[in-house]
Amino acid sequence: MQVKRLRSVLREVVIASMAAGGCAGNPLGGSGPDQCVDHKSATLTRSDPNANASLQLKIESCRVDVDACITLCSQIMNDAQLSGDLKKCDVAFGGGDVNVTVAYDVFRDGAPCGSIGRRPEGLVAPRRTPAETALGAWFANTAWLEASSICAFLQLAKELREHGAPRALVRLADASARDEVRHAALMSKLARRFGGEPPAVEVTPPRDRSLEALAIENAVEGCVRETWGAVVALWQSQRAPDAEMRAAFALIARDEVRHAALGWAIDRWAMGRLDHGAQVRVALAREAAVKALADERPEELPAIGLPGIAEARRLHAQTYSSLWNGGLS
Ligand SMILES: [Fe+2]
Ligand SMILES: [Fe+2]
Incomplete structure (x- = not known):
């Protein structure tokens, strides 16, 4: 899947969801169970x-x-x-x-809802220090997640090399790790502005994995979570309340679209090498990850421009019909 095509589709997803909700958006809150x-x-x-x-x-x-x-x-x-x-x-x-x-x-799971990206296998939930503000805590944990994505991409590049993937995919995974360094720095700066300090990233030593295990992780972390991360960052690049935040989310959104496209490219390459049973298991893992996202309840932090509950549902439904449901090849 080309980056340009994916960027255009995800922009349409965000624009359509904004248009459906009007400019006022939906206030966060509600009485549903707090899942995060x-x-x-x-x-x-x-x-x-x-x-x-x-x-x-x-x-x-x-x-x-x-x-x-x-x-x-x-x-x-x-x-x-x-x-x-x-x-x-x-x-x-x-x-x-x-x-x-x-x-x-x-x-739960060490990360706030709304801040998502590619996580490495063996990521240890942080022992987080209390931040003085909710914004400081959100940015600190998002910075932690961005920093953990550096490990995820370095490990992905190594495994792609070991499984004989095309050099272009390996190079893109390495380049994505460098993007994540920048994302972590941006989020850390915002965390400190609001009295938060990102926790250290700890990952247990990686194990040797089969191509199927790599493909399943990529389907969940790349095709679903990084794609959703790109959608949410695009949304925040329009809805965050101040210029520094909007600029940071715009830069992150631009890179996350590339990371999502890489996820889909790896998916296509790996699926072509797996037998039918493994292909089914990868597809089921992707579907389960899409459903898990639908069940998440967004955090109540309008001050960073996160989509509210109704907005997130619309974004999810649009992404599902435009992309996750096989609507784009
Ligand atoms: Fe990122
Ligand atoms: Fe990413």
């Missing part, structure tokens, strides 16, 4: 606040400015080995103790 996030809370007590100069400073700041308490809660959560997006932080002082009650969200 676990909501947690904890009450923590520090009985030795004077033992730590950094903690002491945060306590003094919190005493005089309630807005500064969030950094105190973040540190106490960190010290207690709790991670997640801090949503609520209440601080009480009693005697020599500091008591904090925190509410925080933990993303």
